[in-house]
Amino acid sequence: MYRYDEFDATLVGERVAQFRGQVERRLSGELSEDQFKPLRLMNGLYLQLHAYMLRVAIPYGTLSSLQMRKLAHVARKYDKGYGHFTTRQNIQYNWPALVDVPDILDDLAEAEMHAIQTSGNCIRNVTSDQFAGAAADEVEDPRIWCEVIRQWSTFHPEFTFLPRKFKIAVTASQNDRAAIRLHDIGLRIYTNDAGEVGFEVIVGGGLGRTPYIGHTIREFLPKKHLLSYLEAVLRVYNLEGRRDNLYKARIKILVNAGGVEKFTDMVEAEWAAIRKSEIDLPAEEIERIRAYFAPPDFEALPAESAALEQKRKGDVAFARWLRVNTVAHKASGYAIVNISLKPVGGIPGDISDVQMEAVADLAAQYSQDEIRATHEQNLVLPHVKKDDLYAVWQALAAQDLATPNISLVSDIIACPGLDYCTLANTRSIPIAQRISERFADLEQQEDIGELKIKISGCINACGHHHVGHIGILGVDKKGEEFYQITLGGSGAEDASLGEIVGRGLSSGDAVSAVEKLVDYYRENRQDNERFIDTYRRLGADPFKEALYAAA
Amino acid sequence: MKAITGNRLSDGAVVYLRDDDQWTTQRSEAARFDDDDIAPVLSAAQLRVREIADAYIIDVSADGAPAGRTIIRETIRGAGPTVRGDLGLQAECCA
Numbered sequence: 001m002y003r004y005d006e007f008d009a010t011l012v013g014e015r016v017a018q019f020r021g022q023v024e025r026r027l028s029g030e031l032s033e034d035q036f037k038p039l040r041l042m043n044g045l046y047l048q049l050h051a052y053m054l055r056v057a058i059p060y061g062t063l064s065s066l067q068m069r070k071l072a073h074v075a076r077k078y079d080k081g082y083g084h085f086t087t088r089q090n091i092q093y094n095w096p097a098l099v100d101v102p103d104i105l106d107d108l109a110e111a112e113m114h115a116i117q118t119s120g121n122c123i124r125n126v127t128s129d130q131f132a133g134a135a136a137d138e139v140e141d142p143r144i145w146c147e148v149i150r151q152w153s154t155f156h157p158e159f160t161f162l163p164r165k166f167k168i169a170v171t172a173s174q175n176d177r178a179a180i181r182l183h184d185i186g187l188r189i190y191t192n193d194a195g196e197v198g199f200e201v202i203v204g205g206g207l208g209r210t211p212y213i214g215h216t217i218r219e220f221l222p223k224k225h226l227l228s229y230l231e232a233v234l235r236v237y238n239l240e241g242r243r244d245n246l247y248k249a250r251i252k253i254l255v256n257a258g259g260v261e262k263f264t265d266m267v268e269a270e271w272a273a274i275r276k277s278e279i280d281l282p283a284e285e286i287e288r289i290r291a292y293f294a295p296p297d298f299e300a301l302p303a304e305s306a307a308l309e310q311k312r313k314g315d316v317a318f319a320r321w322l323r324v325n326t327v328a329h330k331a332s333g334y335a336i337v338n339i340s341l342k343p344v345g346g347i348p349g350d351i352s353d354v355q356m357e358a359v360a361d362l363a364a365q366y367s368q369d370e371i372r373a374t375h376e377q378n379l380v381l382p383h384v385k386k387d388d389l390y391a392v393w394q395a396l397a398a399q400d401l402a403t404p405n406i407s408l409v410s411d412i413i414a415c416p417g418l419d420y421c422t423l424a425n426t427r428s429i430p431i432a433q434r435i436s437e438r439f440a441d442l443e444q445q446e447d448i449g450e451l452k453i454k455i456s457g458c459i460n461a462c463g464h465h466h467v468g469h470i471g472i473l474g475v476d477k478k479g480e481e482f483y484q485i486t487l488g489g490s491g492a493e494d495a496s497l498g499e500i501v502g503r504g505l506s507s508g509d510a511v512s513a514v515e516k517l518v519d520y521y522r523e524n525r526q527d528n529e530r531f532i533d534t535y536r537r538l539g540a541d542p543f544k545e546a547l548y549a550a551a
Numbered sequence: 552m553k554a555i556t557g558n559r560l561s562d563g564a565v566v567y568l569r570d571d572d573q574w575t576t577q578r579s580e581a582a583r584f585d586d587d588d589i590a591p592v593l594s595a596a597q598l599r600v601r602e603i604a605d606a607y608i609i610d611v612s613a614d615g616a617p618a619g620r621t622i623i624r625e626t627i628r629g630a631g632p633t634v635r636g637d638l639g640l641q642a643e644c645c646a
Contacts, residue, residue: 027560029601047604049628050639051563080638095638097562098604347634418624419632426623429634479622 001062001370002147002292004112011154012109015116019043020102027099042122043105044115048422051095055118056108060128060146060170061089063371065360070111072356078104083356085341085349087413087464088167089127089373090118094420116154121162123153123234127169129177130374133293134336134382136328139189139197141293142172145226148281148289152227159234163241164249166234167206174493179375181205181214181495182467184251185233187226198222203233203263204255205495207461212252213495215260217267224286228279232271240266296368296383301333305386317404320442321393324404335386337367339379339396340403340411344440345433348414349377358399366392376413378406408445409453409518410436413464417457417474418481424457426474426481427507431455434511439518448518451531452491467491469532470514471498483510487517487543488535501544513547520546552613553589554581555596556625557606565628565640566603568596574603576640578629581615 004012019039026036040046044055056071063071071091075083078100079093086092096104108114117125126146133141149168153159159166169178172189180186186202199221205214221229237251255263312319327336339359342348351359363371363381366388372380384392396402405411412435415421417428432455439445454468465471471486482504489498505513518531520543525534535543555568566574567581575581584592589608596606610619617625631639 027601032600033604047558047563049624050565050631051558095563099561418627419634424624427627427633429632433634476620476623479620481623 001064002059002143002289008112009109012112012114012116015043015114016102016105016109019105023098023102038120041119042116043101044118045096045098045101046119048094048416048420049418050420052098052101053420054093054096054101054104054115055086055090056093056113056115057118057125058089058091058113058373059125059150060132060143061130061373061375062132062143063363063373064111065364065369065371067111067113068356068360068363068371070108070113072353072360074104074107075353075356077107082350082352084347084416085351085373085377085379087375087377087415087462088125089130089375090125091373092416094416117150119165121164121166122160123149123156123162123166123168126150126153127167127178127183127375129171129173130372130380131177131327131336131382132172132372133295134329134331134334135173136330137175138172138330139191140172141295142170142187142189144286144290144293145187145189145199145223146170147292148226148286149230151289152230159238162234162238163243164246164251166237166251168230176491176493176495177374179464179467179491179495181493182207182464182491183214185230186214189223192220196220196222199226201229201233203267204252204260206250206252207464207466208250209247209459209461210250210253211461211466211497212256213497214252215255217260217264224280224283225275227281228275228277229267229271231279232267232274235270235274236263236266295331296370298331298334298383299385301331301385301387303332305333305389308386308389311390315390318390318393320446321402321404322389324408324446325402325406326389329383331383333386335384335389337381337384337389337392337396338374338406339381339401340405341378341401342405342411342432342436343400343403344410345437346400347429348412348432351379355399355401358395358401362392362395376411378411404442405436405445407450407452409439409448409451409514410445412436412453412455413468414455415457415463417455417463421457421462423460424474425459425476426457426483428455428457428463428472428474431472431474431483431507431510434507435514438511438515448522449528449530451518453514454489454491464491465489466497467495468498469530469535470517472510472514475504477504481507483507485510485513485517485547487540488532490532494532499540501540502548516546517543552583552611552615552618553586553608554583554611554615555589555593555606556581556609556628557596557603560600560602560604563604568592568606578617578640579615581611583611583613583615 486498
């Protein structure tokens, strides 16, 4: 894992000291709220419905057990005993007092953590595949390049006041677990026909009120040119992106307004002018960063574990968890463990301080001290020996962290909604809770198979409803909550935007609607079709009919 | 009827303006104003920048409960998250 050097530590320390002064000036009245707001937002501090909210970055989703323990400490000492993992590999605290925030940031800095790049119109916390460095299907560890991007983008003076926020995601796998086609820039590391490894550069994806799938503006970018090319994209956006209209300020609007060819030409022209400059990192610096991500010392183990097989045969619940929540690892005899933060009736992404410490303990004992946060609001233990899976499962189950539902109907993304968020029009979490309760039967969930439900409480789409196989968008109608269903979206390598299927439904009807859609799918699926496959084969009409005909 | 609400500067807690011009976390204690009288009260409240992060007007019924278009938002804001009955003012009332 990357370790902060003296530059990083100094940078973070100075930023905390600066913010401490700004908080003191705000409390004394020297700064007005209008003056203070942009300063607090540069430090991840929002004001929500009930309290302030502090968003802490987990760069490319990677955490050590020490860092997870620090997150638990903050939850316990300064907040109300829990945190909330978001859809961009951050964690949010919902109740910090302004007067405590400088101390919180000091405590986080002790574990090389901070709230930089978690808000404001800058390049945000770079995200990645949660299985990076462990996945059997990756070309190389994408976090090396995430770290290169983190160092380049942190406090980049030219890109501190962009027209709007800017999000970058990187994956090195054909199976997109980082939603790269829905980011301002998505980078896919792959091997081309000539055997060279480089990036596919995708620009202009995004959700919100004007959703777009990103466009590939460069099929193949040699790795050594990453930073100069990113700089060219950012420079074009910074100069040409709209600043007159908040809703038209993201790069997706610029790319799509003038057309992708025109945008690509501008980037290529800018790149031609700057690519010979010294923006790109020297090879030795890349190798220095790469060394931090050297794979752990995996033991030479047989592919299968006899101990595991014995337990699998004897314990139906364990066998189900193995099938649903564990994934193939690149090293023989190891597995990737998904930790569901979606218990039946629970709040998606929420985790208590005690649970955080339990996960930290498991990472230290069984997973090379590593933990990952996922954009689907779950956690991962990336490097677990198959021999240890039973012990890990038992420990997780004791903390209500072993719900076997990864990628199933109850593994729902939901934004905080009107229970916390000042932008929301409706609540989201209660809908997720009721759907997961309705589909509590684990056998039924597994039979339904992969089904991504995503719920947003307003058009800003933090709950990614546009790319849910079933998306649910909350809309306020004269003080009443209604929910609009979209179908056929995907945030993965087969990215697509969902289609609105009809009038808004009450919260109770929205939960029943999901059930009707699932019933229709189960009656009409062929072979091993997922919900999304059946929908794509049959089209929207029969699903609409199933939804509204008998209503 | 109208009332003035805001978030306390030091910790962000939801507060309401009382008749004695002090802030309270108890919505039931909020001063109620006729629609025509509220504008100068808001202007005065917004000047108290060392006490509150922001202040704005909400619709309330004659007995002080949230009303109008923002009824759900202001009800949740006053009570706490509906998904965590153990948090917010709703938890204090019955503890």
